[in-house]
Amino acid sequence: MNKYMEQTENYVLHTYNRFPAVFESGQGVYVKDTEGKEYLDFGAGIAVLGLGYHYPGFDEALKEQIDKIIHTSNLYYNVPLAAAAEKIVKASGMSKVFFTNSGTEAIEGAIKAARKYARMSGEKPGYEIVAMNHSFHGRSVGALSVTGNPHYQEAFRPLMDGVRFADFNDLDSVKAQINEKTCAILLETVQGEGGIYPADQAFLEGVRALCDEHGLLMILDEIQCGMGRCGSMFAWQQYGVQPDIMACAKTLGCGVPVGAFVLNEKTAARSLVPGDHGTTYGGNPFACAAVSKVFDIFAQDHILEHVQKIAPYLEEKLDALVNKYDCLITRRGKGLMQGVVVGNGVKVGDVVMQCLACGLVVLSAGSDVLRIVPPLIIEKKHVDEMAEKLEKALESLA
Numbered sequence: 381m382n383k384y385m386e387q388t389e390n391y392v393l394h395t396y397n398r399f400p401a402v403f404e405s406g407q408g409v410y411v412k413d414t415e416g417k418e419y420l421d422f423g424a425g426i427a428v429l430g431l432g433y434h435y436p437g438f439d440e441a442l443k444e445q446i447d448k449i450i451h452t453s454n455l456y457y458n459v460p461l462a463a464a465a466e467k468i469v470k471a472s473g474m475s476k477v478f479f480t481n482s483g484t485e486a487i488e489g490a491i492k493a494a495r496k497y498a499r500m501s502g503e504k505p506g507y508e509i510v511a512m513n514h515s516f517h518g519r520s521v522g523a524l525s526v527t528g529n530p531h532y533q534e535a536f537r538p539l540m541d542g543v544r545f546a547d548f549n550d551l552d553s554v555k556a557q558i559n560e561k562t563c564a565i566l567l568e569t570v571q572g573e574g575g576i577y578p579a580d581q582a583f584l585e586g587v588r589a590l591c592d593e594h595g596l597l598m599i600l601d602e603i604q605c606g607m608g609r610c611g612s613m614f615a616w617q618q619y620g621v622q623p624d625i626m627a628c629a630k631t632l633g634c635g636v637p638v639g640a641f642v643l644n645e646k647t648a649a650r651s652l653v654p655g656d657h658g659t660t661y662g663g664n665p666f667a668c669a670a671v672s673k674v675f676d677i678f679a680q681d682h683i684l685e686h687v688q689k690i691a692p693y694l695e696e697k698l699d700a701l702v703n704k705y706d707c708l709i710t711r712r713g714k715g716l717m718q719g720v721v722v723g724n725g726v727k728v729g730d731v732v733m734q735c736l737a738c739g740l741v742v743l744s745a746g747s748d749v750l751r752i753v754p755p756l757i758i759e760k761k762h763v764d765e766m767a768e769k770l771e772k773a774l775e776s777l778a
């Protein structure tokens with residue numbers, strides 16, 4: 381294990397402080413390192429492995445596609461692209477999709493689509509975007525520009541022009557940032573990296589109303605909270621509020637790198653046209669075979685219903701731990717996207733590290749939040765095992 385860690389540090393640019401584990405294989409909701417140690421995985425590759433490891437039928441679908449064709453290009457049509465596109469459009473009730481290679485690129489595309497829409501629609505087109513403090517949308521220059529975290533931004537200024545920040549769940553602060561140059565409001569339906577903050581019902585409705593009133597596009601980043609994580613295919617579907625553009629990734633490919641931005645009818649009709657946007661790999665048959673199979677598995681195996689059934693049990697267990705331990709302050713979240721605030725002298729990083737030692741993978745978010753984003757297929761026994769291991773970790777810290 382030390383050999384791989386050393387080799388990695390020798391040759392990979394040091395942009396991550398990695399935990400001391402070299403993961404080599406996985407099965408179901410467990411991952412194994414090169415020493416043969418097994419971990420219960422409640423991090424799921426940062427909310428990516430919605431179906432865990434080696435979900436029945438998933439690998440077979442990927443292998444089948446490899447044996448046919450793994451790449452064409454967007455100069456031609458391909459079979460999995462057609463299937464995956466229909467599935468994501470129908471699942472969202474939206475109109476058109478553009479596939480990307482990551483969440484960051486989905487945000488980039490959403491920003492371009494919003495600016496183009498404004499240009500096609502207005503005489504004095506707006507270009508400003510109102511984004512949220514404590515948001516996370518990615519690390520490329522455009523996506524970083526709308527990420528409300530000065531620490532991530534500072535070294536790379538000047539960033540993209542025309543971004544204003546408001547406070548999440550504070551409609552007045554959003555209103556205050558709107559002017560005649562605004563073209564869109566961008567937010568996560570449930571803030572992830574920022575510390576697991578679900579949007580309030582009234583806030584999301586309020587943002588929609590503001591967009592309608594001022595002729596702005598509402599862009600929802602569902603990269604982490606979408607694809608079943610919160611108990612509906614997309615988190616916004618629980619609010620009865622529809623975005624104009626949605627960004628998606630992470631569980632979309634369940635481990636195969638892929639993202640997408642999806643447009644509603646009015647936005648699709650008046651924004652990006654041939655020549656405006658493109659990518660070599662986006663819509664790649666291999667990635668789209670994964671997306672297509674993920675949607676099939678979700679439908680056939682009732683993954684959403686399962687999340688709705690198991691999530692209250694996870695909440696109940698976490699609430700019991702919050703009651704029991706002084707260092708666990710409060711819990712918040714939606715479905716299988718849960719955060720527990722850690723404090724009273726205990727650091728969340730230490731909890732994550734101790735959990736790892738106890739055979740449990742969990743993540744952190746923000747500066748003090750324990751982030752729990754397990755595969756969507758966990759059972760009660762896995763929740764129990766998580767609670768036991770987390771308790772063991774907390775007791776070893778005390």
Ligand SMILES: *Cc1c(COP(=O)(O)O)cnc(C)c1O
Binds near residue numbers: 604629
């Ligand atoms: C992970 C994430 C991104 C960035 O996605 P990548 O695939 O890492 O580029 C953007 N927005 C949210 C909400 C995310 O959780």
